[in-house]
Amino acid sequence: MKRQRSIISNCIPVFVILGILVIWQMICITGLVPGYMLPSPIEVIQAFIADFPALMRHSRVTLLEAALGLVCGVTLGFLCAALMDSFEPVRKGLYPILVLTQTVPPVAIAPLLILWFSYGIAPKVVLVVLVSFFPIAVGLLEGFQSVDPDMIRLMRSMKANRWQIFWHVKFPNALGEFFSGLKIAVSYSVVGAVIAEWLGGLEGLGVYMTRVKKAYAYDRMFAVIFLVSAISLLLMAIVKVAQYQAMPWTHCQKEI
Amino acid sequence: MILQAEHITKAYGENQVLQNVSVTLQEGELVCLLGVSGVGKTTLFNILSGLTLPDSGKVLLEGNDITGKTGYLSYMQQKDLLLPHKTVLDNVALPLVLNGVRKREARERAAEYFSQFGLAGTEQQYPVQLSGGMRQRAALLRTYMCGDKVALLDEPFSALDTLTRTGMQEWYLKVMEEIKLSTLFITHDIDEAILLSDRIYIMSGNPAGISAELVVEEPKPRSGEFLLSDTFMEYKRRIKRNFTLR
Numbered sequence: 031m032k033r034q035r036s037i038i039s040n041c042i043p044v045f046v047i048l049g050i051l052v053i054w055q056m057i058c059i060t061g062l063v064p065g066y067m068l069p070s071p072i073e074v075i076q077a078f079i080a081d082f083p084a085l086m087r088h089s090r091v092t093l094l095e096a097a098l099g100l101v102c103g104v105t106l107g108f109l110c111a112a113l114m115d116s117f118e119p120v121r122k123g124l125y126p127i128l129v130l131t132q133t134v135p136p137v138a139i140a141p142l143l144i145l146w147f148s149y150g151i152a153p154k155v156v157l158v159v160l161v162s163f164f165p166i167a168v169g170l171l172e173g174f175q176s177v178d179p180d181m182i183r184l185m186r187s188m189k190a191n192r193w194q195i196f197w198h199v200k201f202p203n204a205l206g207e208f209f210s211g212l213k214i215a216v217s218y219s220v221v222g223a224v225i226a227e228w229l230g231g232l233e234g235l236g237v238y239m240t241r242v243k244k245a246y247a248y249d250r251m252f253a254v255i256f257l258v259s260a261i262s263l264l265l266m267a268i269v270k271v272a273q274y275q276a277m278p279w280t281h282c283q284k285e286i
Numbered sequence: 287m288i289l290q291a292e293h294i295t296k297a298y299g300e301n302q303v304l305q306n307v308s309v310t311l312q313e314g315e316l317v318c319l320l321g322v323s324g325v326g327k328t329t330l331f332n333i334l335s336g337l338t339l340p341d342s343g344k345v346l347l348e349g350n351d352i353t354g355k356t357g358y359l360s361y362m363q364q365k366d367l368l369l370p371h372k373t374v375l376d377n378v379a380l381p382l383v384l385n386g387v388r389k390r391e392a393r394e395r396a397a398e399y400f401s402q403f404g405l406a407g408t409e410q411q412y413p414v415q416l417s418g419g420m421r422q423r424a425a426l427l428r429t430y431m432c433g434d435k436v437a438l439l440d441e442p443f444s445a446l447d448t449l450t451r452t453g454m455q456e457w458y459l460k461v462m463e464e465i466k467l468s469t470l471f472i473t474h475d476i477d478e479a480i481l482l483s484d485r486i487y488i489m490s491g492n493p494a495g496i497s498a499e500l501v502v503e504e505p506k507p508r509s510g511e512f513l514l515s516d517t518f519m520e521y522k523r524r525i526k527r528n529f530t531l532r
Contacts, residue, residue: 184367187335188432189357190384198380202371279371279412 069249078253084238085257091234092227093261095151096219099158103215106159107166114167115174115200116192132164136225144230154226154234161222162215169211173204206280209273216265224258288313288468289359289436294333294343296326302493303329307343309487309496311436314466318479320525321489327472328364330489331438334470335361347436360432362439366425368413374424375400375409381432396431402464403427404457419450426458430467439471443478455481456510463507480521481513488528498528 051071057063058070069077078085110128114121136157143153177200185195227236235254242250274281289311296304303326311317319327332338334345336356345353352358360381368377375393376383378400382392400406403423413421422442429437443451443458455478462469462482473479479486480502488498502521504512512518 178365178367180363180365181367181369183332183337184361184363185384186356187337187359187361188381188384194384198372198384199369202369205371277371279414282412282415 066246066248069252073249074252074256077247077249078256081250081253085235085254088233088235088238089257089261091151092220092223092236095154095223095226095234096158096216098151099155099223100162100215100219102155103159103162103219104166104212107163107211107215108170110163110167111170111174111204112196114171121171128164128167131160136161136222137229140226140229143226149230149232154223154231157226158219158222161218165211165214165218166208167211169207170204173207174200177203205273205277209269209276213266213269216269217262220258220262220265287311288348289334289470290344290346291330291334292344292346294330294340294345296329296333296338296340297493304333304340305491305493305495307489307495309470311468311470313435313468315484316462316469316471316482317485317487318483319470319472319487319489320476320479321472321474321494322529323474325489325491326494327489328440331361331440331470331472335359335438337361358434358436360429360434360437362425362429362437362442364441364444366413366421366445368421368424368428370413373410373412374405374416377413378405378424378428378431381428385433396427399427399430403430403461417450418446419454422446422454423457430465435468437467437469439469441472441474444473444475451478452510458482459507476522476525477513479525480518481508486525488525490529500524 054068055071058065058068058073065073110124114124139160140153140157143156147153147156174196181199182195185199190198223234224236224239227234228240229236231237235258239251239254242248242254287310289309291307291309294304294307295302307330309317309319309330319330321327329338333340333343333353336345336352336354336358339354343353344351347358368374369380372380375396379389379392379396382395383389387395397409400409403426405420405423405427408416408420408424413424416424422445426439426442429439443454446454459482471482483502486500486502487496488500489495490497500521504517
């Protein structure tokens with residue numbers, strides 16, 4: 031009974047999405063919105079299949095940019111958080127600057143980056159770093175600083191040095207926040223790469239989007255949008271699995 | 287004399303917490319600091335363990351001055367403070383790992399004590415999977431694994447419910463017979479103090495000082511029966527008199 035109910039409740043989002051797609055299809059069939067303004071879901075799927083090789087070629091470029099940027103962003107975020115946690119003056123000086131970098135919209139920075147780093151993948155990677163390091167840095171810092179002070183006292187009474195306190199207590203304590211930040215960072219990284227490509231580039235899903243837009247091929251445009259969403263969702267799912275694997279103590283069986 | 291604290295005085299700003307507190311601990315002895323909550327017992331332990339500096343006074347371990355130096359006494363705080371992300375075995379082996387023992391060897395050495403401490407079978411579990419009593423046992427074993435000559439236990443059983451606590455006290459007496467660890471422990475429970483201790487210091491006043499010292503001569507091992515005997519009641523009466531006199 032209970033199990034059945036949980037299966038049904040898990041299916042709710044699927045039903046909602048299917049419902050929206052059906053309504054969308056009906057709107058297009060009945061001609062409520064003209065076809066050149068809004069392609070029907072079936073047309074989008076057809077466009078996706080027809081464009082599949084091109085989409086895959088461009089995805090590869092976008093994913094490479096996102097992955098490179100993400101690796102650098104996570105590393106940078108980690109270093110920032112560790113420095114800010116270790117040295118109070120660094121935290122006071124660096125934190126406002128970090129927040130400031132996030133108040134500038136990526137669309138405003140991207141053209142500058144293209145000007146400085148030309149049309150290759152470099153400006154895209156830099157933009158991805160800029161958007162992805164922040165959630166990591168903030169999440170980790172929060173995790174480092176939320177350690178029970180009594181825990182630190184215990185470690186000190188056992189003669190642990192700073193590095194040992196970091197490795198045995200602070201870092202594991204921040205893992206939950208790290209993964210929450212990483213989920214945000216991966217979705218930002220794909221969107222960031224697409225935005226940077228959109229504003230100037232030779233290859234990638236963002237570049238492809240501008241091309242199909244100029245050709246008024248909105249069915250293909252929608253196919254790219256769905257692909258970008260799907261990639262983000264897939265990456266977030268991977269992070270979720272990684273978190274599950276890395277933190278076994280959060281889901282172990284209680285036997286009291 | 288293994289541990290000696292001489293004329294410890296400590297104030298936090300205007301608030302004088304400890305006034306001229308002196309305590310001693312003989313080798314193999316179980317000595318208790320008894321006092322109401324908030325009297326400054328934990329402050330004294332923080333000073334003994336070196337985490338806090340006293341305003342004046344000295345802490346001597348086997349005659350050597352260890353005032354303000356951490357890492358010489360094993361200190362178990364009120365909370366069990368087990369690391370949630372480490373298995374029970376890794377938690378217990380942590381003091382050895384911090385001391386530079388290789389992980390595998392540390393685990394092997396820690397695992398030897400699991401059955402003696404009633405923890406057999408929990409090695410690979412995480413602390414959230416343990417009951418309160420078991421967590422406290424694990425924290426005690428970790429304190430013991432620190433390998434120092436003196437252990438400081440801050441209300442080790444206060445977080446447990448009454449029935450579990452009685453069981454833990456009897457178990458603890460048995461283990462102490464076997465490992466003979468010189469221990470100074472804090473409690474605000476008079477029964478617990480009489481049952482476990484060789485000697486009791488009564489802490490009271492504001493600022494706090496040692497107002498009385500009492501030797502419990504009942505031979506060990508003591509059993510639950512002792513709690514119901516006339517001798518026990520006599521000790522209890524003597525301690526209570528001390529508190530009402532204030």
